[in-house]
Amino acid sequence: xxxxxxxxxxxxxxxxxxxxxxxxxxxxxxxxxxxxxxxxxxxxxxxxxxxxxxxxxxxxxxxxxxxxxxxxxxxxxxxxxxxxxxxxxxxxxxxxxxxxxxxxxxxxxxxxxxxxxxxxxxxxxxxxxxxxxxxxxxxxxxxxxxxxxxxxxxxxxxxxxxxxxxxxxxxxxxxxxxxxxxxxxxxxxxxxxxxxxxxxxxxxxxxxxxxxxxxxxxxxxxxxxxxxxxxxxxxxxxxxxxxxxxxxxxxxx
Numbered sequence: 001x002x003x004x005x006x007x008x009x010x011x012x013x014x015x016x017x018x019x020x021x022x023x024x025x026x027x028x029x030x031x032x033x034x035x036x037x038x039x040x041x042x043x044x045x046x047x048x049x050x051x052x053x054x055x056x057x058x059x060x061x062x063x064x065x066x067x068x069x070x071x072x073x074x075x076x077x078x079x080x081x082x083x084x085x086x087x088x089x090x091x092x093x094x095x096x097x098x099x100x101x102x103x104x105x106x107x108x109x110x111x112x113x114x115x116x117x118x119x120x121x122x123x124x125x126x127x128x129x130x131x132x133x134x135x136x137x138x139x140x141x142x143x144x145x146x147x148x149x150x151x152x153x154x155x156x157x158x159x160x161x162x163x164x165x166x167x168x169x170x171x172x173x174x175x176x177x178x179x180x181x182x183x184x185x186x187x188x189x190x191x192x193x194x195x196x197x198x199x200x201x202x203x204x205x206x207x208x209x210x211x212x213x214x215x216x217x218x219x220x221x222x223x224x225x226x227x228x229x230x231x232x233x234x235x236x237x238x239x240x241x242x243x244x245x246x247x248x249x250x251x252x253x
Contacts (some may be wrong), residue, residue: 002102003066006047006079007093008032012058013127013236014089014236018049028053028090035085036066050104050243051111053196054195056235058128060114061093063243065104071142072097096248110172112242113197115185122181129182130237136208138178141185144207144217145174148187148200155224157200158193167193167224176204186241195232202230 008028016025020033029047036045047064050252072078072095079092116129117136125131134250148154148171155167175190185201203220212230220228244250 001069002071003065003067003098003102004072005063005065005096005098005102005104005245006082008064008090009060009093009094010058010061010062011089011128012053012056014087016055017057018051018053018059018062031090032064038085039082040068041070050105050108051192051240052194054235054241056127057238057239058236059239061242062240063104063108063245065098065102065246068154069110073210079237094237094251098247102245104248107245107247108240108243109246110188110190111240112173112186112188113192114241115201116179116182116196116237116239118182118185120181125181127236130234132182132205134209134236136183136205137210138176138183140207140210140214141183141204141208142176143206144214145185145187145200147175147221148174152221153224154193154196154221156220156226157196157202157203158226159195159199160226169193174200188242198232198235198238199226199229201233201237205233206230206231211242220241 010028015028018028019028020029031045033045036047045066047066050063053059079095096221111178118125118129119133121131151170153167158167167210170190176183176185187197207212207214
């Protein structure tokens, strides 16, 4: 059965995350698999995602893979027809034929998350960005994040009770910038722990408010203690924004 990657974007607000859960909950995976079943006319189609996103977290670039019963000749026509079957909160962006052993999760070399903060109430940013009216010291937050770069133990930022095989991650970029409406955080790594990015953002916000010094970030990392880090930032500001695969060309920004 030929394998395909499909790139998606979705508004995570109405969903309990990507991954299929117990009956009675609505997830992105369920909606995508429903559309694929309809389009492929198959009783069961499994869509495996590039990672788990939590309730309310968005994705501007998210990849899945699935196996089709036969080759898809018109890839543009296929994902366009899928869009007609998906709810407005989920969009298919492209369909890419891949090797049989390509895997949306395990073949990824790098993942990027973006966190958005706006300072003034804006109905068009509601649930798409975190409203935080206080001014933050963006230079201090950016400086604090430089100790995150490298391959190290990030257990201090993982959700309590998480069952990960390892808490070692290779963070390759972590920076804050000011925007016209507030602030933007970008982090790139090979992998992430559950709740890791939101916990980092929450810690940065405390530093940006002046409650903790820049040097405190290194202390948190060394502690391996979730209790030392800041409160997790709200899910509404978080986006999975880029996934890198060795066999897929990056789209122009």
